[in-house]
Amino acid sequence: MMKKVRLGIVGLGAQGGAYAEFIKEGRVNNMEVGAICDVDPEKKAVAEEKYPDVPFYDNYIEMMESGNVDAIVTCVPHYLHPEMGIEALKRDIHALVEKPAGVYTKQVKELNKFAATKPEVTFGIMFNQRTNELYQKVKEIIDNGEIGEIRRTNWIITTWWRPQGYYDQSAWRATWEGEGGGVLVNQAPHQLDLLQWIAGMPKKVYSNVKYGYQRDIAVEDEVTAMFDYGNGATGVFITATHDVMGTDRFEILGDNGKIVVDDSKTVTIKRLKKPESEMSATMSMQDVMEIFMGKGPGEMYDEEVIEFESVWGAQHTAVMENFAANVLDGTPLLAPGSDGINGVALANAIHLSSWLGKEVELPLDEDLYLAELNKKIKEEKSE
Amino acid sequence: MMKKVRLGIVGLGAQGGAYAEFIKEGRVNNMEVGAICDVDPEKKAVAEEKYPDVPFYDNYIEMMESGNVDAIVTCVPHYLHPEMGIEALKRDIHALVEKPAGVYTKQVKELNKFAATKPEVTFGIMFNQRTNELYQKVKEIIDNGEIGEIRRTNWIITTWWRPQGYYDQSAWRATWEGEGGGVLVNQAPHQLDLLQWIAGMPKKVYSNVKYGYQRDIAVEDEVTAMFDYGNGATGVFITATHDVMGTDRFEILGDNGKIVVDDSKTVTIKRLKKPESEMSATMSMQDVMEIFMGKGPGEMYDEEVIEFESVWGAQHTAVMENFAANVLDGTPLLAPGSDGINGVALANAIHLSSWLGKEVELPLDEDLYLAELNKKIKEEKSE
Numbered sequence: 120m121m122k123k124v125r126l127g128i129v130g131l132g133a134q135g136g137a138y139a140e141f142i143k144e145g146r147v148n149n150m151e152v153g154a155i156c157d158v159d160p161e162k163k164a165v166a167e168e169k170y171p172d173v174p175f176y177d178n179y180i181e182m183m184e185s186g187n188v189d190a191i192v193t194c195v196p197h198y199l200h201p202e203m204g205i206e207a208l209k210r211d212i213h214a215l216v217e218k219p220a221g222v223y224t225k226q227v228k229e230l231n232k233f234a235a236t237k238p239e240v241t242f243g244i245m246f247n248q249r250t251n252e253l254y255q256k257v258k259e260i261i262d263n264g265e266i267g268e269i270r271r272t273n274w275i276i277t278t279w280w281r282p283q284g285y286y287d288q289s290a291w292r293a294t295w296e297g298e299g300g301g302v303l304v305n306q307a308p309h310q311l312d313l314l315q316w317i318a319g320m321p322k323k324v325y326s327n328v329k330y331g332y333q334r335d336i337a338v339e340d341e342v343t344a345m346f347d348y349g350n351g352a353t354g355v356f357i358t359a360t361h362d363v364m365g366t367d368r369f370e371i372l373g374d375n376g377k378i379v380v381d382d383s384k385t386v387t388i389k390r391l392k393k394p395e396s397e398m399s400a401t402m403s404m405q406d407v408m409e410i411f412m413g414k415g416p417g418e419m420y421d422e423e424v425i426e427f428e429s430v431w432g433a434q435h436t437a438v439m440e441n442f443a444a445n446v447l448d449g450t451p452l453l454a455p456g457s458d459g460i461n462g463v464a465l466a467n468a469i470h471l472s473s474w475l476g477k478e479v480e481l482p483l484d485e486d487l488y489l490a491e492l493n494k495k496i497k498e499e500k501s502e
Numbered sequence: 503m504m505k506k507v508r509l510g511i512v513g514l515g516a517q518g519g520a521y522a523e524f525i526k527e528g529r530v531n532n533m534e535v536g537a538i539c540d541v542d543p544e545k546k547a548v549a550e551e552k553y554p555d556v557p558f559y560d561n562y563i564e565m566m567e568s569g570n571v572d573a574i575v576t577c578v579p580h581y582l583h584p585e586m587g588i589e590a591l592k593r594d595i596h597a598l599v600e601k602p603a604g605v606y607t608k609q610v611k612e613l614n615k616f617a618a619t620k621p622e623v624t625f626g627i628m629f630n631q632r633t634n635e636l637y638q639k640v641k642e643i644i645d646n647g648e649i650g651e652i653r654r655t656n657w658i659i660t661t662w663w664r665p666q667g668y669y670d671q672s673a674w675r676a677t678w679e680g681e682g683g684g685v686l687v688n689q690a691p692h693q694l695d696l697l698q699w700i701a702g703m704p705k706k707v708y709s710n711v712k713y714g715y716q717r718d719i720a721v722e723d724e725v726t727a728m729f730d731y732g733n734g735a736t737g738v739f740i741t742a743t744h745d746v747m748g749t750d751r752f753e754i755l756g757d758n759g760k761i762v763v764d765d766s767k768t769v770t771i772k773r774l775k776k777p778e779s780e781m782s783a784t785m786s787m788q789d790v791m792e793i794f795m796g797k798g799p800g801e802m803y804d805e806e807v808i809e810f811e812s813v814w815g816a817q818h819t820a821v822m823e824n825f826a827a828n829v830l831d832g833t834p835l836l837a838p839g840s841d842g843i844n845g846v847a848l849a850n851a852i853h854l855s856s857w858l859g860k861e862v863e864l865p866l867d868e869d870l871y872l873a874e875l876n877k878k879i880k881e882e883k884s885e
Contacts (some may be wrong), residue, residue, distance in 0.1 A: 270716070271724075273658060273740065275753070282782040282790060325708060327728055327736055333653070334782065341654075343736050345710055345726055353710055353726050355738055363781055364760045364772045364803060366753060370658070377747045389747045398746060399665040401718065407665060420747060450670065477860065 124213070124443040125153025127188030129179045129203060130163040134217065135194030138435065139170060146436045149443040153188035179203065183212045190241070190446060193437075195250060196297060197222050197304055201230035204242065204456065208234055213241035215442050219308040220244055220459025222299030223468055223492055225485040227460045234456060242456035243442045246311045247434035249316065249454045250441070253386055254425040257371070257378055258317045260388060267375030267394060272318045272346070272354035278365030278382075279306035279358060286336050293336035295495040301330075301338030303466040307358045310369075311462035312454075314356065318371060320461055322349030323480050328473035333361035337499050344469045347478075356469075376420065384427055389420045506684030507596070507826040508536025510571030512562045512586060514545040517600065518577030521818065522553060529819045532826040536571035559806065562586060566595045573598060573624065573829060574821075579680060580605050580687055585612035587625065587839065591617055596624035598825050602691040603627055603842025605682030606875055607850055608868040610843045617839060625839035626825045630817035631692045632699065632837045633824070636769055640754070640761055641700045643771060650777060651703050655701045655729070655737035661748030661765075662689035662741060669719050676719035678878040684713075684721030686849040690741045693752075694845035695837075697739065701754065703844055706734030706863050713855035716744035727852045730861075739852075751833040767810055772803045 126142065128135045135155075142152050155166045156176040166175045176182035183191065183206070190213035193203045201221040202337075214234075220226040229355040234242040248254060260266060279302055291297025298304055303311070329341035340361050346354035359365075369380040376390040388458050391398070410418055437453075444450035464481060465486045472479045507523065511518045518538075525535050538549045539559040549558045559565035566574065566589070573596035576586045584604040588598040597617075604610040631637060643649060662685055674680025681687055686694070698738040713722035723744050727739035742748075752763040752800075760775040774781070781802075793801055827833035847864060850871045855862045857874050 131797055245668065251618055270744070271740075271742075275656060279756075280790070282787070284782075284786045285790070288702045288787065295591070325710070325728070327730060329734065332734055333779065341736070343738060345708075345728055347710060351712065353724070355714070357654075359654070361653070361778060361782070362755055362760070363774065363778050364755075366760075366762075368751070370749060372660075372745055372747075377745075377749075379749075383567060391746065395714065395744060395746050399667075399744070401786065402665045403667045404665070404671065407663070407668070456762070 123151045124164060125158060125187060125189045125444050126150055126439070127154045127179070127191040127212075128152060128194060128213075129156045129182075129191050130194035131155055131157045131166055132194055135192070137432065137491050138192060138194065138439065141432055141436050143170070146432070147439045147443065149447055150439055154182045154185065156182045171229070180206060183210050184426050188214060190442070192245070193217050196291060197299060198226075201226040204230045205233045208237045208240050208345050211237070211240050213442070214456065215243045215245060215439070216456055216459065217245045217314070219304055219455065219463050219466065221463055222304060223236060223240040223485065223489050224464050224483060225489050227373065227463050227487070230339075231457045231460055235255060241442060241446045243438070243445065243452050244454045244456045244459040245435065245438055246309065246312045246454035246458070247438050248313055250286060250434045250437035251383070251427070251429065253380065253383060253425075254317065256386060256425065258388050260378060261317055261371065261373075265376060266371065266373030266388070267376060268350075269318055269348070269352050269371060269373050271352060271372040272314065272370070274310060274314060274355070274369040275357045275366045276307065276310045276369070277357065277359040277362035278367045279360050279362040280363045280365055281306070281334075283334055283472040285444055286334055293334070293338050295337055295492065295499045298338065299492065300466060300470060300475070301336060301340055302358050302360050303339060303342060303469055305361065307342070308462045308466065310356075310358065311465045312458070315456070315465060318354070319348065320481060321346035323347040323478050324465070324468040324472050326469045328469060337495070339470075342469060344472075361470060383429070386425045386427070388423045388425070391420045391422070452496070474478040506532050506534045507829050508570060508572045509533055509598075510537045510539060510562070510565050510574040510595075511577060511821070512533060512539045512565075512574050513577035514538055514540045514542075514549055515577055518575070519548075520815065521575060521577065522821065524815055524819050524822070526553070529815070532830055533822055535851050537565045537568065539565045541732060543808070563589060566590060566593050569647070572596060573825070575628070576600050578684060579674060581609075584609040587613045588616045588776045589784070591620045591623050591625060593619070594623050596829050597839065598626045599839055599842065600628050600689055601695070601842065602846050602849065603839065604649065604846055605687060606868065607843055607847050607866060608830055608872050610846050611868070614840045614843055615799040624813075624825060624829045624835070626821070626828065627837045627839045627842040628818065628821055629692065629695045629837035629841070630821050631696055633817045633820035634766070634812065636763065636766060636808075637696050637700065639769060639808065640763060643761060644700055644754065644756075646679050648759065648773060649754065649756030649761060649771070652701055652731070652735050652754060652756050654735060654755040655697065655753070657693060657697060657752045658740045658749045659690065659693045659737070659746035659752070660740065660742040661750045662743050663746045663748055664689070664717075664743040669717055676717070678720055678875065678882045681721065682875065683849060684719060684723055685741050685743050686722060686725060686852055689743065690725070691845045691849065693741070694848045695841070697737075698844040698848060699841070701737070701867070702731065703847070703864060704729035704737060706730040706861050707848070707855050708861040709852045709855040711852060720878075722853075725852060727855075755819045761783060766812070769810070771806045771810045772808070774803045
């Protein structure tokens, strides 16, 4: 039997605390908690009570150099993920970074660049929703070409409701300096990643972003973004933290069919019997009327509906288990760390378009983004 | 018993022909076909066979001056609606214009201006979907403030599938000179009107419009538009003629609830027990977790689902009947003709934004729009 991967948890907040519990409960094969690190002395007391046998550090470099951990997970503010990732990899410590990979692409690029020099060390990212069989199925259908070339994507994902009390929990929350953004940086990175994982990256982005619209915060609580994929395909992405009756509806239209995902639970797949382009080229309006008024849609496409169940926490433990398997036997990563940059690039492009009031192209002008972000941080401090 | 309104049908195409049939079948109370007019000699033969007792004209002015009609309906190319409306009202002939009221706001404004000088003559527009009880219910809920101030609207209306054969039916179809646009001018005016009728007019519009994307046409077959209502509220409007598995999903989020209309058949209304702003201000994250994980959404809002049935043609006959009632006894119009300008302004703004590559404000610069439209017509001719 192989040895277990000893994970160093950096940051014993809500997320780090949950991971420690999952591992303690034996829900993550081949992983154990090697050490815990937090700069907050109160967390030390918590750790000593809950995990008396686990070494505690207030400095993550010290933890990494202690010999007690083989890997770390970075449950810390987003800005710190790239730096911690690099410091870990530098020491041949496997790095599982939390999402988002960073706040701006320039810092994430540095992380990816360094990671590329360490191919033998495991570098993963906590895109837990990639372990969701529903999205794996959707990706498989797209990758197999079952619905043909993508023409349009629409995702309305407003299930990220957060009351003012959530934002008021800590001073760094929902600030430019502390988080570097709102719903795009904190909640929606999951969907930004899934979207690019499934449908690819757009070439152009235009947005209408609402900063402090329904909440007393500096950063965004509502986003409407429009994508142009450069090959004719278009997309819309909508997210918000002020919709308590949140919608989660993801639609992908292809030449050969359509996929609609409702509430991340139900997938409806329509597969055309003939490509739409062929139907258009060969059907008369009379044929069309017959289909619409008489024969019904069954003649045009087959419809499949699949329901998926999800278990709280199962996605996170699946990422950790996959990460450990990669460390131990080279099992391919579901979410390689280097993939993290795409969601960050999307979030940055959406911010930048709203700041400049115009469409922006991808790859992004990363120096311009950082300069504009630093302006926001400066403005925020002077208020 | 009052006398019936004698309608002069201008244009015996698909629409005009259907109206003649509806009236002949006695489906429109208080209305009869007074005369039919068409410039096409083949239509004369059709009219003589089907309606041997109805006078036929090849000139609509002559028909209006014959004493055979009290009103006209303009089932002719869109560009002609304003002119015909004015000529009718000028002669105290009641005018029911087809949608859209015109192709560009400048011409529709002239019509409205003239109509304002003739308040005693009935001026209506064929916004048949306003007679749909479903949309009347949605408007009533919004107008009553039941879901509070609108925060967001999203309408994906891609059920307007048209194959290439549809566009190839006549040379004027889907050209700038013949129709002045594609899906925005021909199919989607219904939804553009319903949207503004229910949610009001936006202040700013940005769009990504695809011209001849999946069809061999000069005009648009796909539209993504983003609205800014100027008071914080935002909207997205998507339409296309290339989605044979079309989506029709209209969502309105308010401070106090949400309405989702699926397939113009099912309305789901969620009414919050407390305004969202109050929930945000008073709930802790702990309260939130309890709602989401334990008590379920039933605690937060009441949900009502209403199904509506629709009958082919019933909407059109209802508009005609309401128009006749206004003529005969002053019953208020469901769709006053002067309302037609709003949908035209939305369509124009969406075109203009895509032509200029930037956000445009409403009210629109109508001279600029017309100049740009005329450029398209000129380009099209020189090809």
